[in-house]
Amino acid sequence: MSAVQLTGTMTAPEDRAEAVRAAMPEHIRLSREEPGCVFFELRETDPGVFEVSELFLNRAAFDAHQARTRASDWFRVTGDLPRDYDVADL
Numbered sequence: 677m678s679a680v681q682l683t684g685t686m687t688a689p690e691d692r693a694e695a696v697r698a699a700m701p702e703h704i705r706l707s708r709e710e711p712g713c714v715f716f717e718l719r720e721t722d723p724g725v726f727e728v729s730e731l732f733l734n735r736a737a738f739d740a741h742q743a744r745t746r747a748s749d750w751f752r753v754t755g756d757l758p759r760d761y762d763v764a765d766l
Contacts (some may be wrong), residue, residue: 685721
């Protein structure tokens with residue numbers, strides 16, 4: 677099985693950016709603790725622009741991360757925000 681890498685950005689309008697910032701630490705912590713997480717970085721590069729880079733050992737670990745995320749407070753805060761992500765099997 678090959679590793680899976682996700683990179684890209686998520687954009688929040690000014691009126692929602694603070695809620696995203698508040699939810700980030702827990703989302704980062706939980707993501708980094710997941711089995712199969714090799715690397716997880718989430719940072720604000722410009723006001724309201726959040727860059728993500730993540731690497732999981734395999735597709736199963738990546739899919740489990742996606743499922744956990746969709747059931748989280750992070751998704752409640754960010755689920756409808758525009759994302760521009762690339763996902764690659766390495």
